[in-house]
Amino acid sequence: MKKSLIYLDQENIQNSIDLLAVIDLMYGKGNSTTYAVCLNHLGEEVTGLVDYIINIKDERIENHDLVNLTNCLDELQKTYAFDSILIPATQTGRMLAPRLSMRLHVGLVADVTAIEHQNGNLEMVRPAFSGKIMAGIVNKGRLPIMMSVRQNVFNYNSDESKNTEKIEFLPTNIQPSTIQLLDSKEKERSLDIRDSEILISGGGGVQDNFHCLDMLAQQLDAQVSASRRIVDSGLASRRIQVGQSGKTVSPRLYIALGIYGSLQHIEGLNNVENIISVNIDKDAPICSLSDIVVVGDAVEFIERLVKKIKNNRKIETGENL
């Protein structure tokens, strides 16, 4: 039986949980005892999903204190001798993983997006050169195998409910931190569509109803962009035009509403992770690039999806419908 540790980053619990899917891919389902470690946090989110939750309990350690966090994980490795340590590639994770791997004198693979088994070797796959090539990387050093895992790539689903045991860990090796958090402020939003993670984009199919896109953008904390058709008809400014004569964008999600997807428009999409297109013509060129094609009217789609998101938010926050 293998032993694997995942780091629960409070700033992104879901992505931390998804690391369990990577463990299954590495060793096969059920072949590893799973430990989740979290800092000054009960880790209730993984109750039933892992075998052990280790709560590092020491108020002196703050989230940004990577030195002491490394000290703790080093102590844990000495106690439990994990076969693998997986850390989500969040900002904290990307600082923690290299520090810890150096402390443990083990190799590290960053931003893993897939697990392969090649000739009996475990191969960790990651993008390089801005995602233009993929590299399969094997560990030749000693254990544990360490990796940081790209966010939102893996998805963990399990029906089984484990009997999770809780362990309280009181670190013995804490040093004074030289980093002090002064304050945090909300980010000012950039109005440049090139900086947007999610773009709600409208084309000829929405025309006069272009303003409806704002409703959906608001719900997804996204920005609105447009195809040339919309800009040429004066419904939107050229600042938000996507395509050859507009801007090249790289959002994670592009929702194409009533966009046909001419070659000139697609030129403007670079490294877009996911595309959802809504179109009355399911054979429009944009559809072949999409993860999901919704056949139908774009404005109706906006109304339905906005309603759905609002309702589910109410359910989640426990508000009466």
Add this chain to the structure above:
Amino acid sequence: MNIICLVKFVPDVDNFMYDYDRNVLVRENVKMILNPDDAAALAFALKVKDRHPSTFIEVVSMAPKSIIGQLEDLLRRNVDKATLISDKNYVGSDTYITSKILAKYLKAKSFDCILTGTHALDGDTSHVPAQLGELLSLAQLSNVIKIDESKFDGTQAVVDVDREKVISSYRVGLPAILSVQKESKYKLPHIKFKNLNLNVSANMTIVSNSDLNFDVNEVGIEGSLTKVSRTYPKKMEKKEHIVVNNDDEGIEVVYQFLKSKGYV
């Protein structure tokens, strides 16, 4: 104040050519450029030097010797010293070994702050700054988008860090490693016209393994703890897509997709 800037020269990936017949990236004749995040970090150091001319800036890079010309151009921008760590035995080192090599050089130096970039265009692992933090027993912060010049005095730095949803300010005791992002908008100045052909060779030092004395088995491909077993181009194939109708069922599919990817 002594500032060391660690810089890396990377292939200009945006101008990579792709050979669709052979299914490979054409890496020959690709221009090497100063990694944008590293350039921003160096640009900040030069701003500090403008304000306090006694500031000493050393640029350190591990690279092949073909990069000397580009390092000289940094010296012509008012950098005081450039150190090129270069040895054929170091070729193929992974981030673990690269950090060990850099750390061995840096341990012998005295400095108030090490500045680096956060991301690199080529590998983009962001490992080296954090690994150096461990090896040199220093605090390290990535994603720095602002360093308050007025408070940057050799004992502390007040920095703004982009933490995706929020911007956090931290006070960091120096020495420390601060890793800047190009979003900081610190811009490397052009070389002044009168300095275009300035002879700077006296300020260039080349460090090889005869200085750092690693056993050749501990470095390069041999010493690395990870190995690239294969590379392949990311397939630009058409996606297997789901087609749904614009009804409750279809909206449910879209919603679940958004949820699974963390968009809602």
